Amino acid sequence: MSRTMTRTVSRTAMPAPAEPAAPAVDRPRSDPTEVTGPLRDRPTRHQSFLVYEHFRFLKIAVLAVVVSIVLYAVDAPYGTRYGGTWAGYTLGTVGALLILWLLWFGYRKRSYLKDQGNLVGWLSAHVYLGLALLVIATLHTGFHFGWNIHTLAYGLMCLVIASGAFGVYCYVRYPRLMTENRHGVILPQMLGRIAGLDDELRKAALTVDDRTAALIERSTESTAIGGSLWQQLSGHYPNCATAAALSGVDRIARGAAPEQEAAMRQIRVMLDEKAQLLARARRDISYKAMMDIWLYFHVPVSFALLAALLAHVISVFYLW
C-alpha cells in the first residue's frame, strides 16, 4: 500500500488510456486506499462485506425473516392482524431495537480504536439485518397503511433501506470501476502529474505566440478538479480550459511558423496528456461521489426515521 501511495510520478511516463494497469503485485485485487467509510480499516486480507464469514449475517437475516413470518402466521388474533397483537408487539419491538442498532453503526464506524468486532463484520450485519428489517417491519404493520405518522415511519424506513441498497450497489460497482480507471495511480498522484504538466506547459509557453500562451495560461490557471455537487457527480465540465486549449492549440498549430512547430508539438503532447489525466481524475471523483452521495440521503433520512419511530412508539402508548 505504501509503495503505491509514495510512488513518485514522472511526467515522462506517458499515462495514456492504453497504458497497462500497474503490476498486480503492487496492489491487492481491491486496493484499500480506494474505498472509504466503513471499509477503510478492514483487515488486510480482503473479504467483501457481502460474503463476510461465509454469509454469516445473510444466514442470520434469513433466519430472522423466517422466524418473523412464522410468528406472523402463528398469531391468530381476533379481528385483523396488526401491530398491537402479541406477535405485532414482538415484531415491533424487534424492529425498533434493530433500527437503533443499525443507527449505532453510524457511530461505531467512526470509533476506530474500539475493538467491537471488525468493521467488515459490522457492515455485513448492517446490510443484511437492515434488509431483514424491511420484512420484520412490514409484518409488524399487518399491512395497514394510512396517512399518519405510523406509515410515515414505515415509509422513511423503506427510503432508508432503499438508499442503503443503492449504497450496496455502489460499493459493489464503483470500487472496480475506480480500480480500472486509476491504472494504479491514485488521485494525489494524478494531481501531482497535472501540476507538473502545468509547470512545464508554462515554461514551454514562454517561447510561443501570445494566443497559444493565453490558452495555456488559462488552462494552467483555471485547472479545477471537483467543484460543485453536479460537477463531481457527473464529471462533466463544459467550460474546461484545458479542453479549450487543446482545440485552440490544434487550430493555431496548423498555421504556425516552421520554427515554432517543435514547441507547438510539445505543447500539444503535454496538453493532451493533461486532458487525459484530468478526465481520469474527474472520473475518479465522480465514482467517489457516487459512492458517497447516497449517504447524504441515507443518514439524514435515518435520523428522520429515528424521530418518526419515537413518535410512533410514544403516540401508541400515549393514547393507548
Add this chain to the structure above:
Amino acid sequence: MQAEITMLTRRGAATVRRAHQVTSDSIRFGRGTDNEVVLPDIRVGLSAAVLHRRPEGLFIEQVGDTPLRHNGSTIRVAQLNPGDVIQIGPYEIALSAPPEGLDAAFSVELVQPMGDAMQRLTRQSRIGLERTHLSKRRASWALFLALIALCIAAPIIAYEYGGKARSPTVVASGGGAAGVSRASWNPGELSNQHRYFAKDCGTCHQSAFTEVKDSACMTCHSGIGNHIAQTGGSGLEQVRARLQQSRCADCHVEHRGINSLVIREGALCIDCHRSLAETAPKAGILDVGDFPQNHPQFRATVVANPVAPTFTKVSLEGTLQPADHPGLHFSHAAHLVPQGFPVLGYKPLGCADCHKPEPSGQGFQPITFKADCQRCHYENLTVDAILPGKVLPHGDDKGVANMVEGFYASLVVERGVPQSQNSAVERRLPGAAASAPLPQDARAWVKQKTREALAIIYDPKRGCFECHLPDSSKGPFRVAPVVMRTRFFPAARFDHAKHAAVSCDDCHAARQARSSADVLIPGKERCVTCHGTENASFRAQSTCLTCHIFHRQDLGPMRKTVGLPAAGAREADLALPTATTGAKP
C-alpha cells in the same frame, strides 16, 4: 534613449539588484527575448508595452492584451514622471529620477510570482462531497428536530391543550391545526359509529399512557345488555366473574376501519363456549365449536305443559318430533290439502293465509282465532239446535256457560217449567246419552239443561274440544290455555325477511305435520345447505354473530353502573323474552 534598468529579486529578507543600461529608440517590455526588458512570465504577452521618449516627456503604451496599469489605473497610454509605478501583469516597474546623462531609470520586480502549481491546483479543486454545500449533519439535525416537533410535540400539545376546548363547535370543526395534529397520530380508520365525536381523542383516551377504560364506553353505553343474567342460573358464577373481568375492548376494536367495531370471529365466542360444559356443568349449556361442524344440533324451546306453563328444549335431530304441547289439536297437513275447502271456494290454503309477518319481516305475528281461524271456523261458535241465533264467545268459558244458562233461564221465565219431556232440547244427537228426567224445580231444571247443552258445545268430536284440550282441574267444561311459540330459538335470531327467496316448504315440513306436537323448526342440516364456516368460499360465511346476540337487553345491564338486575331473570337460554304468547281470542 538611454535608460538604467534595475532588476529586483527578493530572496527572503534580502533583495538582489542587477542593474544594466540600455540604449534604444524605445524600450519594449514583454515575455519575448527580443524585448529590451524581458518579463519571463506566462501572464505577460510576448510584447506587452513600449516606453517612448517624446519632447513632452516619457510615455508608456500598451501593446497587445496584457493589462497595463499606471499608478493603479488601467490605461493604454500614459505620460510618466519619476515616482510613478507601472504594472504589467505580475510585474511592477517603479520609475525614479534618472541619473545624469540618462533619459530614464526604473526598477522591475516580479511582485506576483506564480504560486506552486500543485498548491494552486489543490487550492482550486474542491474534491469530495463534504466540500460542497451538502451536509449530513445539518440535514440530519434539521429533519430530526422537525419531525420531533411536528410528530410528537405538536400532537401532544394539541391533545393536552387544543382538545381541552371540547365544546361541540371545536369538535365539529375538527379543531383546525390541532385537529390535523391529532389526526396524524390516528393509527387507523375510525368506525362509522364513533366518528362524530372522535376528533377529540380525549373522549375515549381519557388519560395519557393508560389503556382506554370501560368507563369511557359507559359514558354513552351504560345500558348495554348483559350476556347472562346478573343473578340466578345454576353454576354460572365462574362465567359471570369472567364476564365482569372482561373489557369492552376485548370484543370491540377501534381504528380498524369503518365497519370493524365488533370482532366477528367466532373464535372469540368459542373461547368460552368451547368448554362451558366444564366451566358451568349445571347450566346445561352445550359446548360449541365453529359452525357448522362443531355446533351442536339446534334445540328448539317448546311448550312442555300449556297449563302451568312450562317449557323444555328439544333437539331437532330428525324430523317432526311430537314434542310441542301448545294446548291445541291442530294438523298443518289437514289444512294444507290441495283441494282446498268449500268455504274458501276450494282454493287451497297457503302458509301466508294464517302466518302474517311482523312489520320488520323478521318473524311472524302471533296466531289468533279471531284473525286466523274464525273465517273458516265461525260455525264452530254456533249451535243453532240449542241456541238458535247465538254466537258463542270464543276463549271465554264462563261467558259460554252464562250464555247457555241465561238462555234456559229466560225460557223458564217466559214459559214456566215444561211439564212434558217434549222440550226444545228433546232431539238428541246420535249417540248422545238419554236425558235424565227433568226435575220439577225451575232452578234445577235450568242447571240440568245447561249441563246437557254444554256437553254438546264442548263435544270432543265437533265442539270446543275438537281443537282444544280440557282443563279438568278447573271443571268439566273448561278449555286449557293455548301457548304457542313465536320464537323457538330465544338465544338466536332468524330473519325471515332475509330468507324471503326461500319458500316456506324448503325449511318447514308443514304438509307432513299431522299433529300440533310436531316441531316444524328445521335443524342445523337445513342451514348448512347455504351457510358455511366464517371463511367459507362457496357458502355464506357465517359467524356466531350471524345468528346470536351477545348483549341481551332483556338480561339487564352488562356493567353494574345502573340499577339492579332484572328481578327473577332466568338463566340465559331459558329466558323467553317476547317468545311466548298466550292464546288470544
